[in-house]
Amino acid sequence: MLNNRLRGIKNMIPHGTKFVLDVGTDHSYLPITLIQEEIASYVIASDISVFPLEDANENIRKHGLEECIETRLGDGLQVLNENEYPDLVVIAGVSGEGIVKILQEGYNKLEFDPILVLQAMEDSYSLRKYLLEIGYNFDKEVLISDKKRYYQIIRSIREKGYKNYSKLELEYGPQILKNPTKTLKEFLEKELAKINRVINNVNRSSSKDDEIIDKKNKFVKRYHDLQEVYRNAFSHEKRYH
Structure with missing residues (x-):
């Protein structure tokens, strides 16, 4: 069900995660796999467009996972209710600038330091720069090849202390460069x-x-x-x- 890019994202999510928000879920292939493989207990799958959510709901129904996956129409972290704070947030398939915008607009939902699993289609430099500014560092990174394209996937956690990285490290990923493949x-x-x-x-x-x-x-x-x-x-x- 998952292509290399989504599989790389899935592998960044720790087993036993209770509550995941998947922003821009598209067909909900990732949430379905997270529940089926018991990686997560509950997923909110959101999208800004109606049509992807219709496909997502159909796929969720086919697998009988309506109690574990809830779909919501809306933008970014703003689909969360007042007292909802996910343990992990996935934002993938948009630009680095787009991910930064989503995090800025939903910054109050980062109050309890969720793990962030992020995959920018371009401009990972701006994304990493912003993560450092809000106290997040790069816990794990991987470069994935899928259909002749390359994708950087970042798992980021909030840490005390500001780390200094070079421009090239912020562009290509300090963990990716440190662990060459x-x-x-x-x-x-x-x-x-x-x-x-x-x-x-x-x-x-x-x-x-x-x-x-x-x-x-x-x-x-x-x-x-x-x-x-x-x-x-x-x-x-x-x-x-």
């Missing part, structure tokens, strides 16, 4: 090749325009930064899995 190697190699193609295209241009030169310099710097990340992660002394 074949997926990370493949991803970085593709990123380097893509940037190299851009640099070559700019080099072939005869334009001396300052904007073009500035663009090239930025890409060259990024290429060198990623090369350093690659070397640090995949030096001969390190093993990866």
